[in-house]
Every structure is written in C-alpha cells, then in structure tokens.
Amino acid sequence: MRQSAGLLLYRKTGTELEFFLIHPGGPIFAKKDVGVWSVPKGELDENEEPLHAAIREFEEEVGTKINGDFIELRPIIQKGGKKVLCWAVEGDLDPATLHSNTFEMQWPPKSGKMQSFVEVDRGEWFTYDKAILAIKDRQIPLLDQLISLLA
Structure with a gap:
C-alpha cells in the first residue's frame, strides 16, 4: 500500500481553531477549489521515518521548517487507496511566504512538451466550517x- 506523511498545522485565534491547508499547483487544479485542498503531505522515501x-514534505511544499509538539493522528485512507499518516502541530505562518518546490509534467497532454509547475500554488488558514468545504473529503x-x- 502506498503511503504519504503529512502535517496538519493549526493555530488558535481567539476562540476559533484554524487549519493551514494547501492548494495543489499545476494546470489540472488551476480552476478547482472546493474539495481539492489538502494537508501538506507526500510520499515517504525508502526507509524514511x-x-x-x-x-x-511540509518544508518542500510550503517553504517553512516546522517544529513543535507533534500530535500523531489516526491514519486515513484516501479515495485512491493511499494511506495518509498525519501529525498535528501548533504553529503560525504567513501564507504569503509560501514557496513550493516544482514538478515536471507533459502539458498540454500528448503535446510532447514538458513544463515545470509548482507543487503547491497557495496556502490558506481555514476555520473548521470553511475547511470541511475546501479539503478533500477523506x-x-x-x-x-x-x-x-484538543477538547
């Protein structure tokens, strides 16, 4: 089974809890918003903890090194069958500072032309009510x- 590992960054603003989510880069998701946001995550390298x-993965996709008290969450299985291991950590960052790594893909499809795209095109803080609309349902x-x- 393929596995990804990710971080759910959260902060408390007044009485509200906010979650930092990322929007996937590249042409496939450019016009999609609802249900495509995610926790920053990615596949494990061989023998990687x-x-x-x-x-x-958080540092590669967001451009910020995160440390703190990591809270292990129960894994989830995404629609494609990939298992996602995730840790929550309290912190804060300015979404405007997001700097993502890039990937290459053939675009337009079947054109034979390779193009480079950012893996993550933006990040945003969401309250729970907004996060459940934005994030992948799984x-x-x-x-x-x-x-x-936290309750």
Missing part, C-alpha cells in the same frame, strides 16, 4: 480528530 517525511477526519484531542 514517517514523521521525518511529514516534516520534510481528510476531514484529520480535522475532527484534532478537535477531539
């Missing part, structure tokens, strides 16, 4: 788990 992979349990653990 999952938490180390989550921290590395990742909603990560938000719910964190809320339960």
Whole structure:
C-alpha cells in the first residue's frame, strides 16, 4: 500500500481553531477549489521515518521548517487507496511566504512538451466550517480528530 506523511498545522485565534491547508499547483487544479485542498503531505522515501517525511514534505511544499509538539493522528485512507499518516502541530505562518518546490509534467497532454509547475500554488488558514468545504473529503477526519484531542 502506498503511503504519504503529512502535517496538519493549526493555530488558535481567539476562540476559533484554524487549519493551514494547501492548494495543489499545476494546470489540472488551476480552476478547482472546493474539495481539492489538502494537508501538506507526500510520499515517504525508502526507509524514511514517517514523521521525518511529514516534516520534510511540509518544508518542500510550503517553504517553512516546522517544529513543535507533534500530535500523531489516526491514519486515513484516501479515495485512491493511499494511506495518509498525519501529525498535528501548533504553529503560525504567513501564507504569503509560501514557496513550493516544482514538478515536471507533459502539458498540454500528448503535446510532447514538458513544463515545470509548482507543487503547491497557495496556502490558506481555514476555520473548521470553511475547511470541511475546501479539503478533500477523506481528510476531514484529520480535522475532527484534532478537535477531539484538543477538547
């Protein structure tokens, strides 16, 4: 089974909890918004510790190194069957500072032309009500788990 590891960054603003989510870059998601946002995550390298992979992926996709008290959440299975291991960590960052790594893909399809795109084109803070609309539906349990653990 393929596995990804990610970090759910959260902050408390007044009485509200906010979650930092990312929007996938590239032409496929350019005009999509609802249900495509995600926790920053990615596949593990061979023999890599999952938490180390989550921290590395966050830094690659967001451009910020994160540390703190990591709270392990129960894994989820995405629609494609990939298992996502996730840790929550409290922190804050300015979405305007996001700087993502890039990937290459053939675009337009079947054109033979390779183009480079950012893996993540933006990040944003969401309250729970807005996050559950934006995030991939299979990742909603990560938000719910964190809320339960912090209650």
